[in-house]
Amino acid sequence: MLHPSYVELMKVVNNNMEIGEEPVVNSRYSIVCATAKRARQLIDGQEPLVPTEKGEKPLSIAVDELYAGELQILSEDDEVEEEV
Numbered sequence: 001m002l003h004p005s006y007v008e009l010m011k012v013v014n015n016n017m018e019i020g021e022e023p024v025v026n027s028r029y030s031i032v033c034a035t036a037k038r039a040r041q042l043i044d045g046q047e048p049l050v051p052t053e054k055g056e057k058p059l060s061i062a063v064d065e066l067y068a069g070e071l072q073i074l075s076e077d078d079e080v081e082e083e084v
Contacts, residue, residue, distance in 0.1 A: 004067045006031050013066065013073050025073055031066075034073045038062035 004012075006028045013025045013034075025031060039058040042048060048061050049070035065071045 004063070009063070009066055012069055015069075030073070034071070035059060035062040035066060038065060038071060 009031050010025050013031075025034070036059070039062040042058040042061055049065045050061065050068050052061050052064075062071075066073075
């Protein structure tokens with residue numbers, strides 16, 4: 001079994017949501033896409049945001065970063081605003 005579970009990851013990511021606000025992550029697919037994107041960044045040479053063990057795979061590191069709250073998943077609207 002994968003730990004943390006996707007439900008736990010969703011709780012961490014959506015932790016700072018205000019009442020009535022749409023959650024940023026509301027499906028497993030969103031979690032998978034976000035961790036895969038971060039894993040590709042790690043493969044391309046970006047430094048991990050959490051302590052890692054020797055031989056730890058990029059996807060495991062990405063999941064650990066997300067669970068530790070070191071990553072912020074932006075909605076598509078937020079990404080567009082940030083690029084401007």
